[in-house]
Amino acid sequence: MTTAGPVDAAPGDTLPPLVVRMTRLDLVKYAGASGDFNPIHWSERFAVGVGLPNVIAHGMLTMALAGRLVTAWIGDPAAVVGYSARFTRPVVVPDDDAGVELELTGTVKAVDAEGDGARIATVAITAAVAGKTVLGRAVARVRLPV
Amino acid sequence: MIAEYVGRALPSSRPYVVGREKVREFALAVGEGALVCTDLDAARAAGHPDLVAPPTFAATFTIPAMEAFLSDPAVGWDYSRMVHGDQSFTMHRPLYAGDEVVTTLHVDELRSRGGSLFLTLRFEVADTAGEPVLTAQALFVTVAAVEPS
Numbered sequence: 684m685t686t687a688g689p690v691d692a693a694p695g696d697t698l699p700p701l702v703v704r705m706t707r708l709d710l711v712k713y714a715g716a717s718g719d720f721n722p723i724h725w726s727e728r729f730a731v732g733v734g735l736p737n738v739i740a741h742g743m744l745t746m747a748l749a750g751r752l753v754t755a756w757i758g759d760p761a762a763v764v765g766y767s768a769r770f771t772r773p774v775v776v777p778d779d780d781a782g783v784e785l786e787l788t789g790t791v792k793a794v795d796a797e798g799d800g801a802r803i804a805t806v807a808i809t810a811a812v813a814g815k816t817v818l819g820r821a822v823a824r825v826r827l828p829v
Numbered sequence: 830m831i832a833e834y835v836g837r838a839l840p841s842s843r844p845y846v847v848g849r850e851k852v853r854e855f856a857l858a859v860g861e862g863a864l865v866c867t868d869l870d871a872a873r874a875a876g877h878p879d880l881v882a883p884p885t886f887a888a889t890f891t892i893p894a895m896e897a898f899l900s901d902p903a904v905g906w907d908y909s910r911m912v913h914g915d916q917s918f919t920m921h922r923p924l925y926a927g928d929e930v931v932t933t934l935h936v937d938e939l940r941s942r943g944g945s946l947f948l949t950l951r952f953e954v955a956d957t958a959g960e961p962v963l964t965a966q967a968l969f970v971t972v973a974a975v976e977p978s
Contacts, residue, residue: 700972703860716851716858718893733910742913743892747859747885759875760863763884767917817862820915 696791706782742770752787765824832906834936849926882924914968
């Protein structure tokens, strides 16, 4: 069951799914925006030299893109009070125009009341490329609108 | 060497000013579509003092702090073969453009297993008055170096 919105969020609700494309250009943009210039994210020569199949996406870029599933649902990114993920599989991004597609789904696992009357939803996110998950235990905690 | 840092905190960073254009650049780079991250009028209309930094924005100053520490050859960490194992952010309040923050990097744990080193770092981020803003935690993994004697 997909929720109409987060106001009435309840455990078991699913978030509207999202598919995000990632190309080499996105890796370059993220390197510049984030200040993470590790060459495994932009130099095939370097990546292969350290044993990777090719250039891989920043784990933090994959995590940021996966976070959009939740921010698109809640509306305001300031409502995200916690976000964590494990980087379980490198996302290899080929040097072409198609790049890779990140498939995102999410489920509300719990809704808890805080002391100040706020309600916090715990959302489990799955992120996959070509059907294989690339993040483990990706969980966002989100303050629900009152 | 890296083991000598475990249980210690590095000297706190210089203040980092969260720039409005940096927030916009980051939001565009990750495709964050919420207007409160890019449109000042929309942010203020929603009750925010300035643009809202996206949830993982703190990577822009915590990852470079990690790199400055771990890419130093004197620390004895193979940065070229490092992978990022996990990451978490706990927001004590929203991070906004205009915030001035200070990061203190804590070296919490180092484990060795199967020829790999697993290092847990914690970044305590506070405003210049010392009020907590967010806590970031990350696991980094690299190959255990064999030091030539």
